[in-house]
Amino acid sequence: MIQRLVLFCSFIFSTLVFAQASAVAGEAEGAVNPWPEIRKERINTLLPRALEAADVDAWVILCRENNNDPLADHVGCENAGAPAAYVFYRLSDEKDGGEFHSLVFSPSSEATALAELEIHDKVVSVPRGESALKQATDFIREHDFQRIAVNSSINNVQADGLSYTQRLALEDALGDKFAQRLVSSEELVYEWLAIKLPQEVDIMREAARLTAEWQIEAYKQVVPGKTTDADVARFFKAKMAEHGVTDAWAPDQNPNVNSGPDRGHSHATNKVIMPGDVIQTDFGIKVHGRWVSDIQRFAYVLKPGETEPPEDIQHYWESARAGGRAAFDAMKPGVRGIDVDAAQSVLMKQNGSEHVMWSTGHPVGYVAHDTGPNLGGSRGATVRPAAKKKLKAGMVFAFDGFHAWKRDDGTTKTISVEEMVVITEEGAEYLIPPQEELILIPSE
Template sequence: MRLRLAASLCLALVATLPAQAFEQGRVVQGEPAVLSPRERVAVENRIVSERLETLLPRLMAETDIDLWLVLSREYAEDPIYFTLVPQPTFAARRTTLLAFHRKPDGSVDRLVVNRYPLGEPYTSVWSGGDLDAQWEALGQLIAERDPKRIGINVSRQWPIADGLSKGLHERLLAVLPAGYESRLVSAEDLVVRWTETRIASEQALYPHIVAIARSVVSDAFSSKVITPGATHTDDVAWYIRRRYEALGLPVWFMPDVNFQRAGVACEEKAPFCGSEGIIQPGDVLHTDVGLCYLKLCTDTQEMGYVLRPGETDVPEGLKAALADGNRWQDLLTANFRSGRTGSEILADTRRDADRAKLVSSTYTHPIGFFGHAAGPTIGMWDDQSGGADGGKWPLYPDTAYAIEGNIKARVPEWGRQWVQVKLEQSAFFDGEKVTYLAGRQTQWHVVR
């Protein structure tokens, strides 16, 4: 049976489809539904159009950009190119020049100067075959629109806002009207705001996407996949990857699976604890996985436990450690307030964790079109001082985050050996509160 959705199906309905999924060409029960690549096009294109129509004008006004240029060449696309164009698009064929002009009434013209017109939601202002003529057409467009501030994607701080290559920059300078060079400004603030802001349609879809990621982790940390004494951590990592790929969902990094074990020391000052190898009874398991679907990415870390012979439940010391991890999450998200910078949130979280006598580390980041997205950096695993450049960026409403970090706790059942609970859950900030997009882990996954 194949799941078919009409192009007009509302996005809220897509987000609440029955718990089904594709596996080897058939639908099976137990996971959120996944649209086929063909069925995704209508959903993705509707969102692109909505974002360009409703969000971009507001952000261009907010960042005081009159004309935004996103210039790309085939195989050297600007990092945000695919967030702006309709699907199915695989490349900026030859050279694609996108221009967004903010008019006096606040609306934005979406223009393309390209050998191959993109169609809706863009208006083609030139099409032909000569590259020099294409660039001259862009120069003519700029002269006709006469923008005061021309945003280009160059940035020292944000990689995703630094997509204008040197070669394209030189060609742009060559066709600018005389004296317009002084009108060029970095569009980095616009790029960050564009990529970090989630519109209502995306907010409706995101919980469904995160639920897919979490459901695969739940299966991976079970006896369906793990045979203690035989299964290697790499076997589990590749199982997760193959499951996502079978659903047609790309991972944006190789899944990681590791274990901690009684008798194998976890040092209090070590940034991370965990080993790879054959999984044994009594092991604490950890995974870090990320997938992208409908242009939105997830980032998830969860914990599991392998029962020993005779055990029927997770040791109380490990339950208490996970509860400490949840407590750390609560301290962090309680400090989310609009306008506060990532560094300010980090400083208050560290203070609150110290008062609660939690041994913790915070390294939370924005998420959305990219797994490691731009926006407020709330600590880094190798820098808890708050000195990262992204730490200066303020928190805005309608943004999503990977609530990422870890705590360490002593486990009485392990002779008071330290265990590290590493957690990461995707969450949404609406300007007032943080909501986990598909819940969070509050109980151990158990391999029985």
């Protein structure tokens, strides 16, 4: 069964993906970071569509040193010193043809280097002592933009980078008439960040492959009665250091290795792994300092004399696997996130699962819980706004197949085997082959 799980290690990637895989092996390889070119393509191809989908005429991002906007390095202002203003806009007059433009009002101290990156249509060098904000707001008033997006959002922290004082300064510079035209960039940022370019998907595919491969390697190191959950976690940390990658989420909780009852999002403990345990490993890596993976693999520790899991454990596994497949089959363009969750919930109830609080899945990309539709809401008391959003081609998700049960001591254990998929025009496509069977760990 283990051999069946690791067949994906023989997958042959294209020359581009292989080069990206080499970069995952560490910056010492000297591979070029693909982000600058990908960033440029995202701005030029995906951002215009996002402005149109959000019905926004202009998007203003204010950048500054030390406490910068969360999207600074997505638009090229990660090196801001003195305050700068970035304006992305559409013009609908006949002369311009409704084309998309990007314009930066940058302090002269940063303008030269920024222009050399060739990310934006135009970089205006603002002399020392003059205000980039004033020049940007003069430009906005001159073009009489009607809907002006700014990074203020209650629901999405990635679209909430404008500080209170920056907002006041912006409104004051715009004047009352134009300040009343400010709208949240939440929908724009949602439309932009949720879609990944094919080359980004290829990078995450390789990250997912390594993540799952190391999990299988880690389970081979387990000696029942001796190895602790924390020992397994240290194996992953060593692998990450060896390959020059970093954590996909909080380092203290990555990986979460748990051979006991449910602990939710947590750190690995010194619990000793014993025969009869079901082991969960929730693990993700960040490659190129940008893209992340999120994969869970499950193992069962055979008791002396066992050659396969007992009937109840096998049922739990098959139930979780079936729930995950139901969610996979439901993931198509135009389907709401809550409906994907509901497709699994029906099977969970039929198969006798205990209640599971977690959503079936979430977007994954630049962070583990990225911007995009939430695959949840059908089992909870409240429904997140993102759960009512529809899936689109180019979105990437991590999603779980669930089954929870009561252990003999009254605690709960949940199988939540987690896979990664990209949405295509036809439906969902696994980034790597899914786990088909429990990994079996023999007892001496």
